[in-house]
Amino acid sequence: MLWIKSFHIIFVVAWFAGLFYLPRLFVYHTEVKAADTEGYQRFCTMERRLMVMTTIGMIGTWVFGLWLLSQFPGYMKAGWLHAKLTLVLALSGYHGWLKTRVRAFAEQRNTRSAKFYRIMNELPALGLLAVVILVVVKPF
Numbered sequence: 048m049l050w051i052k053s054f055h056i057i058f059v060v061a062w063f064a065g066l067f068y069l070p071r072l073f074v075y076h077t078e079v080k081a082a083d084t085e086g087y088q089r090f091c092t093m094e095r096r097l098m099v100m101t102t103i104g105m106i107g108t109w110v111f112g113l114w115l116l117s118q119f120p121g122y123m124k125a126g127w128l129h130a131k132l133t134l135v136l137a138l139s140g141y142h143g144w145l146k147t148r149v150r151a152f153a154e155q156r157n158t159r160s161a162k163f164y165r166i167m168n169e170l171p172a173l174g175l176l177a178v179v180i181l182v183v184v185k186p187f
């Protein structure tokens with residue numbers, strides 16, 4: 048069980064590295080000058096590669112998280128678990144949205160501003176804060 052939990056946490060860290068850094072890359076990508084095609088393409092490559100690592104992190108988090116859950120059938124009735132899973136679903140949706148943005152930049156059809164990505168960049172931090180408190184403190 049402790050092995051499963053260790054790998055669950057390792058994949059969570061890999062997932063969040065991407066959730067934190069991808070929107071930050073979008074901020075810098077938005078600010079690249081129109082004439083700098085080489086700079087623009089370099090960001091596309093970084094985003095595509097980071098997206099792959101982030102997706103591996105998300106899949107591993109779900110696989111090891113659900114495996115861990117199968118070891119604690121009593122948790123299925125716990126309020127904190129329901130709240131945690133709701134937030135994790137929202138974070139998975141955010142992940143899907145990041146993927147659509149990577150594609151939009153690759154196809155040169157991003158219309159959002161750097162300020163917009165700066166604001167979106169704060170959401171995963173709030174998710175992380177809430178999920179870790181829910182799973183460790185188990186307040187309800």
Ligand code: HEM
Pocket residue numbers: 052055056059108109110112113115116117119122135174175178179182183
């Ligand atoms: C993908 C769906 C997920 C499922 C089904 C899941 C399920 C679980 C379960 C059953 C435990 C064991 C709790 C215990 O031993 O008391 C656990 C531990 C943990 N989970 Fe998740 N989890 C998921 C996603 C996440 C995410 C996204 C995060 C971080 C943002 C996270 C962070 C943690 C941490 C830090 C622990 C260790 C808590 C402790 O040992 O006190 N989990 N998870």
